[in-house]
Amino acid sequence: MESGYEAVADVGELQPGQMKRVTVQGRRLLIVNDADRFYALDEMCSHEEYSLYYGCVKDGKIKCSLHGSHFDLATGVPMDEPADEPIGTYPVTVVSGKVGVKVD
Numbered sequence: 001m002e003s004g005y006e007a008v009a010d011v012g013e014l015q016p017g018q019m020k021r022v023t024v025q026g027r028r029l030l031i032v033n034d035a036d037r038f039y040a041l042d043e044m045c046s047h048e049e050y051s052l053y054y055g056c057v058k059d060g061k062i063k064c065s066l067h068g069s070h071f072d073l074a075t076g077v078p079m080d081e082p083a084d085e086p087i088g089t090y091p092v093t094v095v096s097g098k099v100g101v102k103v104d
Helices: none
Strands: 006-010 019-024 027-034 037-042 056-058 061-063 070-072 092-095 098-101
Touching: 006 019, 006 027, 027 056, 027 098, 037 092
Parallel strands: none
Antiparallel strands: 006 098, 019 027, 027 037, 056 061, 061 070, 092 098
16 A cells, blocks of 8 residues: 555445445545545535435435535535535545555
8 A cells, every 4th residue: 555545445345336434543434436436535514414424426426315415526525505615535546456545
């Protein structure tokens, strides 16, 4: 694994559209597979303390199932209301079948 990255999942354990909850350096994150591209983002919605794990992933976005806000997986920017604050996103690498995330 590259310097600064922590291995958090095997590539094969997440099919497209699936998520995994992980904790890295005390942060609750989601590792997301969207169309075989991996993303790492804060688990909790910025609008209310509700886990995005209960939402769904599609077309580069994750939906909060509580109020329906969508967030861009790459940037964390909310795409619609009621959320108006972005969620944190983190660099991801895939090396030798392992998904790694870097949290600074």
